[in-house]
Amino acid sequence: GRYRPQRFADLVGQEHVARGLAGAIESGRIGHAYLFTGARGVGKTSAARIYAKALECAARQEGEPCNTCSRCQAIASGQDVDVIEVDAASNRGIDEIRQLRQNVAVRPAGGHYKTYIIDEVHMLTREAFNALLKTLEEPPSHVKFVLCTTEPEKLPITILSRCQRFDFQSVDAPAITRRLAQIVEAEGVQASPEALGMIARRAAGSMRDSQSLLEQLLGLAADGSTTISVDDVQAVIGIGSEEKIGRLIQAVVDRDAQRALAALDDALSGGADAGGVLEQMLAALRDCLVASVGCGPEAFLAGDGYGIDFTATGKAAGTETLLAMLQIIDHGLARMRQSTHATVLAEMAVVRLAGLEDLDNLN
CATH class of the missing domain: 1.20.272.10 (Zinc Finger, Delta Prime; domain 3)
Structure with a gap:
């Protein structure tokens, strides 16, 4: 959505991840494979995209992408050919991973790196894991992997041992509430603190869920005449008072x-x-x-x-x-x-x- 984090500093509740990744990029000590674990909607794929931008951005500062250069914008909009997102849930077989292995050998078209972001990587079949492992064992220097999963316990130890791991936390309700308050303010809409707190609790640690609930409510308050209230929240999310x-x-x-x-x-x-x-x-x-x-x-x-x-x-x-x-x-x-x-x-x-x-x- 439009509120997707665009810089490491925007990642709500994941300060340790932001510091680790920005620091690695700034110092040039970049691992060839990262594993991002955590519940759904806490920022794993967003962080992977920010990382891909920061790798390529010529104007980055302190490990953060500038978000204004053409590379940053291409990656943010999913148009960049050197940043490849694979959803393992729908591409779980050996053929897809073989194809990926062939593509890995090809040099990047525009930048220094090709970054592969593999989402829900635990869904891969055993044969696909073995094929992926061969690539992780001896990756070309121009290839970076970010593997994302909600279920790290399902990954083979051979894969785990070759990745630097970042565990994303479920975001606590006060942190979600603060972020929602920023969004509401940026949109020029009034919302009661109780209403935002209720959205945050309902989202149960998922920043993304809280934002999609808020977007529904912003639709109701679009004419600017209303304040988002607890009653509005209850109506939209189907809960009782x-x-x-x-x-x-x-x-x-x-x-x-x-x-x-x-x-x-x-x-x-x-x-x-x-x-x-x-x-x-x-x-x-x-x-x-x-x-x-x-x-x-x-x-x-x-x-x-x-x-x-x-x-x-x-x-x-x-x-x-x-x-x-x-x-x-x-x-x-x-x-x-x-x-x-x-x-x-x-x-x-x-x-x-x-x-x-x-x-x-x-x-």
Whole structure:
């Protein structure tokens, strides 16, 4: 999207990666293969493109690309023939990698290097890995590889051992909120801090998800007359007001199935979708869980809009009971992915939750 980071300094929450890559380029100690690991949407492919730009940019400063020269602009728009992006999920076979090996031998057309960015590299077949390994073992000096993956544990050790590895962190909600505030300001739109915080929590560590949610909201506020509010966010992402979800959780914890179903219906009739409600319950009960084992408020993620005292509720409900509750919700969410009757599944989950025995006081 248009908010994709264009410099290492723009990578939110990945300062260690930015320093490492900019430093390597500035000092000329550039590895021939890097492995970027981390969850989806945290900036792996963006960082790979910035790295490709910085390698080629004649006007770079302190390892950062200038973003104005023709090479930088060509790479940013995907037009540069020496920067090749391969999606391993759809090109996973031996033929594609053989083709890549043949292309590797060809000198770069315009610059010093050819940079291969291979996304979701863990999807390659075993034969394809073996072919890639041959290239990684003796790469021509003009070739650089950046391998990106959400699942490094699936990579063969032979590949891992030949790459310099950078682990991208999931971005914490405050950092996402700060970045969203910058975007909103640049767009000349007003947004309440609570609304931005809600987007950040919903994105659960994925900078990209938070930005695509914000883009939907910017579309609504395009005429400039409106401020993006918590209500707008709830409407766009299909979640209930946190207050309503709080009442639902309280009813469940009180083991009042009738009140819990009424609270669920209230949230759904307000425009929330069933999956969104279960996700919110998961987030709030997770905070109760960590409180039940003695973690303090600094470990909470859900925010205080639910009107629930996570510490008191966690201690009262008990760890075993909360674990069972989270499993019920997780099961409901997993079933929803294959089902067309999401509301019934949410109702089943809520009734199960309200009917759960007190597992901590059974013995």
